[in-house]
Amino acid sequence: MQKNQYEQVITIAQAAGDKIMEVYQRDFAIEQKADQSPLTEADLAAHSLIEKGLQELGEVLPVLSEESGDITWAERQQWSEYWLVDPLDGTKEFIKKNDEFTVNIAHIVNGAPVWGVVVAPALGVTYHGGTAVENSYKRSPNDIEMQVAELPSGTADWCIVGSRSHQSDAFVEFVSRFQTPSITSMGSSLKICLVAEGKAHLYPRLGPTSEWDTGAAHAVLLGAGGKVVDLDSNQPLLYNQEENILNPYFLATPQEYKT
Secondary structure (H helix, E strand, O other): OOHHHHHHHHHHHHHHHHHHHHHHOOOOOEEEOOOOOEEEHHHHHHHHHHHHHHHOOOOOOOEEEHHHOOOOHHHHOOOOEEEEEEEEEOHHHHHHOOOOOEEEEEEEEOOEEEEEEEEEOOOOEEEEEOOOOOOEEEEOOOEEEOOOOOOOOOOEOOEEEEEOOOOOHHHHHHHOOOEOOEEEEEOOOHHHHHHHOOOOOEEEEOOOOEHHHHHHHHHHHHHOOEEEEEOOOOOEOOOOOOOOOEOOOEEEEEOOOOO
């Protein structure tokens, strides 16, 4: 994948964000999917735009989107390289109108997220980058290179980011190991991006997520010097390894953090 193609994907993600904002600024209907998660016309409009845009790139790869999640495992397991898409991550935040929702597009190669773009259209911010381009950036509107924060030496002065809508007893138990940590609540994939730009040290996810929720921000974090690991095995989070597209509980953090 060439850098100019990645720039095209950023443009596609931002255009999807514009579509979402058209809906966001007026009343809209809310449906329920089979898993009882909410669905709006913004999800579908962004999905359609992204899928069409990616198909028009010079190098056409398969696309796995939250709104096309019925692709069979028999087909997916043949993929060594594909686009992983969440057209509207944080639909609950979108419905609440608190601005904390994103468009996520990740380039996955052999199970690893090598590049991603995360657009927060209501905030006017785009995060992009990964190991494929060696660095990650925050565009608002100009690119600023990001780097994860240095970790505190003891148990004090930690900043930990948690879910806006999904905090759990397990999260409370996890943060109890730190001395009066600063807790930042945030919606969607922005939580991982906060670690990438050095505004938080840790993001423990102790609740359910799907692969399209994390792939793009995971790539961005890797490009900024971070990692996302399975909380039980401490191994890097991988994608499209089995039929189930649910992630294990995980931890997003700078590379040097030891569990």
